[in-house]
Structure formats: C-alpha cells, structure tokens
Amino acid sequence: MSPFAQVISAIAAVLVWVVGWYFDTAREISSIWWRSDTFAHGLLVMPISGWLVWRNQDRLAGLSMRPALMMVVPILAAGFVWLLGELASVASVTHSALAFVLVFSLVGALGFRIARALAFPILFLLFGIPIGEFLLPVMMDYTAEFTVAAVRLSGVPVYQEGLHFVIPNGRWSVVEACSGVRYLIASLMVGTLYAYLSYRSFKRRLLFVIAAIIVPIIANWLRAYMIVMLGYLSDNRIATGVDHLLYGWVFFGIVIVLMFWIGGHWREDLDPVVSPARVATSEEGRPGLLRLLPLALAISVPPLVLHYVEHSELLHPTVVSSVPPLSLAAPWQELQAAPPTKFKPSFMGYRQDSLRHYGDGAHAVSVYIASYANQQPGHELVQSQNALLMPNDSNWSRLGEGSGPDSGSGRWLATRMSGESLKAVVWSGYWINGRLVTNDYLAKGLLVLERLQGHPDASAFCAVWATGDDEAHAIAALQAFQQANGGALITQIAAAARSAEQ
Structure with missing residues (x-):
C-alpha cells in the first residue's frame, strides 16, 4: 500500500470510529446541513477537505505515519466538553466539541509531520460546525441602526422602535434573513479557501480573511438600505416581495466577486511541489494497531461516561401526571x-x-x-x-x-x-x-x-x-x-x- 493510500485509510478509519461513537451528534449536524439555508455550506466541507488532501499528496512524499499519542490529552479534553454539552443540552457545544474530537483524532492517528502537511484540509473541517446563530440579535440590531441612520441621511423621516421602523409610505422590520449571518458565514468559508489557494504568505492570507469578514457585514448594511430606498422611491412597487431577497443575493454576489477580483491582484504563485527525498515504505508507514489503541480508547471514553450517567436511575425525576391548578388568594x-x-x-x-x-x-x-x-x-x-x-x-x-x-x-x-x-x-x-x-x-x-x-x-x-x-x-x-x-x-x-x- 502506498503512503498516500495509507493516509487515506487512516483518515477513513478515524472518521468511521469517531462518527460511530458520536453518531447522534453527527446525525444532528448533518440534519442541520440539509434543512438550514444558513448552514447548507456544511454539505461541501468534507468534499472540499477531501479534495484538498488529494491536492496536497505530493507534500506527503517521504513522510511516514507515526501516531502522536500525546493527542490523547486534547481528545479527552474535547470529549469532556462534549459530555458537558450533552448534560447541559447545548447543541452548539456538542457540535463544536465533536469537530475538535475529529480534528485531534486525525492529528493523533496521522502523526505531527503528516498533520502539519495537511493542516489546512484538517482544520477546514471546522467550517462544518453549524454555529453562528448567536450573532443574529447583534447583527440585526446593527443592521437596523445603520439602515435607519442612512435613510435619515438621505432626507427621509424615520420613526424607529427597536427592529421596526416606519417611513412615510411603509413599515419595515429587520428580520433574521436581514441580519447578514448567512452572508458572513458563506463569505468566511469561501474567503478562507480562496486565501489558502491564492496566497503563500500568512500576512496576505490573514488580511484577505479579515476582508471576508468585514465586507459582507458592510455589504449587508448597504443591501438593507438599498432595499428600503427602492421601496420608498417606487412607492412600494418593487423590493417588497420576492424580489426583496433576489436583489439582496444578487447584490451580495456582485460584492463577493469584486472582493475576489481585487484580491486577485495580489495573488501569489502556489507553493512549489516538494521533491521527495525518500518514499516511506508500507512497513515504515503502517502504524501498529496497538499504537493506535490509546487514541481509540480516548475517543470512546466520553460516550461511555454519558451512557452510564443517562442510565442512572437518580437522573430520572419523580414525575407528576398533570400540573395542579394555581391556588389563588381571594379576590384573585x-x-x-x-x-x-x-x-x-x-x-x-x-x-x-x-x-x-x-x-x-x-x-x-x-x-x-x-x-x-x-x-x-x-x-x-x-x-x-x-x-x-x-x-x-x-x-x-x-x-x-x-x-x-x-x-x-x-x-x-x-x-x-x-x-x-x-x-x-x-x-x-x-x-x-x-x-x-x-x-x-x-x-x-x-x-x-x-x-x-x-x-x-x-x-x-x-x-x-x-x-x-x-x-x-x-x-x-x-x-x-x-x-x-x-x-x-x-x-x-x-x-x-x-x-x-x-
């Protein structure tokens, strides 16, 4: 078996082992990808990560798989966080912890040298975490404040009450779809991938990722302002129905394309292919199963602890069949x-x-x-x-x-x-x-x-x-x-x- 085939086999084995022990959480994440427009990008994370691994196979030449057993500690730490999330019923914590269990397990099974060569494809898996809805209230507030301020600067009188505001010919509200969270999450993932593929220096990659965060936020504010002004100037004939969302996505698409076009002016050549000094033999690259046993046990410990806790009779409350009526004091x-x-x-x-x-x-x-x-x-x-x-x-x-x-x-x-x-x-x-x-x-x-x-x-x-x-x-x-x-x-x-x- 070639060294690259060994790497692929190890990645597949880790994925199956982790998903097998954390199946309910993994199923929750995948169901969110399927049903949520905000996190639909998660369906592309694993295919993109797999393509990036294949794309970087030349970097693996001469490297052998030597499991990093010290990764048992971070695996257990992430698993303990997952356990706390399960006990507290916090889905965002369990989803995030599972992603880190997977990442740490891959590093442990592949070893530090191979994991370093595949660092971006492995870390890219974190974009599959369906998290970000906690930003909704904050981004909705800022969108409302910017839109109201911009409309007033345009000479249109506005009465604002929270996320709702009234202009002379209509009433508007900033709802969840107007928050810009979808734009931000999509832009961050695509922008990070673009930065990795287009630049070599860490500075340029970081600057582009920062731009991928700032640009969609400002673009969403301008989009909201544009929608309100289109409705006002057309006496609500346009930008108040389905075209409301259409204009928003078209505007966002134009902004992202412009961001990539501008970023392309500073594009750097891709890293040169590394000439292999030696090719690891299958015997050298195949870690013994016993060496992987500590990693496998570390992955399985938190689910086993949860199973024990949840089946403890102490955790099941003494229930009542119905709630008694409130004993009111006269004259209530x-x-x-x-x-x-x-x-x-x-x-x-x-x-x-x-x-x-x-x-x-x-x-x-x-x-x-x-x-x-x-x-x-x-x-x-x-x-x-x-x-x-x-x-x-x-x-x-x-x-x-x-x-x-x-x-x-x-x-x-x-x-x-x-x-x-x-x-x-x-x-x-x-x-x-x-x-x-x-x-x-x-x-x-x-x-x-x-x-x-x-x-x-x-x-x-x-x-x-x-x-x-x-x-x-x-x-x-x-x-x-x-x-x-x-x-x-x-x-x-x-x-x-x-x-x-x-």
Whole structure:
C-alpha cells in the first residue's frame, strides 16, 4: 500500500470510529446541513477537505505515519466538553466539541509531520460546525441602526422602535434573513479557501480573511438600505416581495466577486511541489494497531461516561401526571377570557405548557409555564429557538430589560415591551431544580452541576406579564399578583418542572 493510500485509510478509519461513537451528534449536524439555508455550506466541507488532501499528496512524499499519542490529552479534553454539552443540552457545544474530537483524532492517528502537511484540509473541517446563530440579535440590531441612520441621511423621516421602523409610505422590520449571518458565514468559508489557494504568505492570507469578514457585514448594511430606498422611491412597487431577497443575493454576489477580483491582484504563485527525498515504505508507514489503541480508547471514553450517567436511575425525576391548578388568594380568580393582547413567549420542545389568565377585578395578569423535565435533544430549555420575544415578532418590540423583584427562589428578569397600542411588562426566568435564574449560561451551568451530582432534571420556564396603557399600570398589576400569589406560583412552577407529559 502506498503512503498516500495509507493516509487515506487512516483518515477513513478515524472518521468511521469517531462518527460511530458520536453518531447522534453527527446525525444532528448533518440534519442541520440539509434543512438550514444558513448552514447548507456544511454539505461541501468534507468534499472540499477531501479534495484538498488529494491536492496536497505530493507534500506527503517521504513522510511516514507515526501516531502522536500525546493527542490523547486534547481528545479527552474535547470529549469532556462534549459530555458537558450533552448534560447541559447545548447543541452548539456538542457540535463544536465533536469537530475538535475529529480534528485531534486525525492529528493523533496521522502523526505531527503528516498533520502539519495537511493542516489546512484538517482544520477546514471546522467550517462544518453549524454555529453562528448567536450573532443574529447583534447583527440585526446593527443592521437596523445603520439602515435607519442612512435613510435619515438621505432626507427621509424615520420613526424607529427597536427592529421596526416606519417611513412615510411603509413599515419595515429587520428580520433574521436581514441580519447578514448567512452572508458572513458563506463569505468566511469561501474567503478562507480562496486565501489558502491564492496566497503563500500568512500576512496576505490573514488580511484577505479579515476582508471576508468585514465586507459582507458592510455589504449587508448597504443591501438593507438599498432595499428600503427602492421601496420608498417606487412607492412600494418593487423590493417588497420576492424580489426583496433576489436583489439582496444578487447584490451580495456582485460584492463577493469584486472582493475576489481585487484580491486577485495580489495573488501569489502556489507553493512549489516538494521533491521527495525518500518514499516511506508500507512497513515504515503502517502504524501498529496497538499504537493506535490509546487514541481509540480516548475517543470512546466520553460516550461511555454519558451512557452510564443517562442510565442512572437518580437522573430520572419523580414525575407528576398533570400540573395542579394555581391556588389563588381571594379576590384573585382565573379569567375565562384572555386579556386583549396577542403576546405569548416563543418556546418549543417542551414536555407540556400552559397559558392561564388571572384577575382580581382591578388587575389582570397572564402566566405561562413550559416544562422541560429530563431534557433530551429537541427538548432543551435553553436553545436559540426559545425566547421571550423573537426578533422578527411584528406585534411587539423590546424596549429594555433589567433585574426584577425577588421571587423567593431567585430574582425575575423584568422586560419592558411595546405594542401598537399597549405597553407590557414581563417577569420571566428559568427554573432549575429549585432555583430561578435569568442568565442562559448560568441555567446551563446549573443543569450540568445538578446532573453531575446525580440529581434529576426538573426544569421549566415561567413568564408572568401584564399590559396596560402605560408601564406603571402593568407593574402595579404584577406587584399585586406577586404579593397575593407569589408562593403559590413558585409551587406550581416546581410541579410543572417535574412533569414529563408530552
């Protein structure tokens, strides 16, 4: 077997071994590639990486495979991060950790000399990680701010409220598709590949990658401004339907082509082919299976630990078949008719949820509880698709948020919102085994600690809100409800957190 064939065989064996042990996570990643427009580029990552390995086979001449057993340490470290991600049900962590397990395993199996020659093809695999949605809120905010500022500079009056703004002949909103995240991720991957193929010096490669990050962000801001101005100048006859997206992608394509054209002026010749000093024999290049055993064991340890933890009877909560009704203090009672508001937290993947409305004759509040007991993939409490208010909500705008009152088990998060004719104040939080927290990372951290200690996963989300003509009226309603029924509400959240009904 030739040295290059040995390398290909080793890469295939590592890929099969890693995917076999982390099959559920690998399947999640591939399903995201298939269904998500944002991460569809992941389908090309492995084919491109394989082509790059084939393209660099001349660099492997004279190199023999000598497994780097010290890679056991980073493999175990990445695997431990994957384990924490699984226990906390954080998909982005498990997906990223698996990619690093694969990269470290390839380096360990191939050895440092071959891995150095194939460094870019191996590291290119990291572009397959479906991560980046956390940038959505920030990039949407900046896109809205730039668009509003640019439209005003063009002499058009604008009234802005969060991600929504109104001009004389139309109402516009910056939604997820307008954030530019898709442009950024696609540009970064293609730009990095272009820099590697076109330049030799690290400086030029780095500068082009930086340009591949900055250019799509600015291009997206200009695209949003162009769309709004086209709609305004045409009295909404163009750039308000399907052509809205068409113009955006055409504009982005032109910008990327121009970026590559400009970058081509500084193109360097490709690295010269290395003349082989010697060719490793198959006996010299074929590592013994026993030498690969430590690497194989390091890959398998985290999934085995997870299997043990998940099958421990301690981690399965004592469930209740249904959530008991809230024990209200007089004169509070449940309202059959919902208050005049279309608001409801945007949560999915729950075991069960409930939305009820209560009043005392002078005030009215709404209570939403979603149970996430014994979290599993697709049933995570904290995930990108769960939010009090989604960025593209057309009925409500977030005005601000801060620390709310003490519930007795932790402080609420107080969020101020505005609708077309109403103001709303929402108290919300995550319930993690007896504690109310408001930070996503703290909630995930607490869940990991609870599960590592063998405690059952009793998790839920709760939101209590009131609406009115002004915030003062809404706050008064919430305070009255808290004073009369705060303890009963905590009891109901705890009961809902133990529920496992689908």
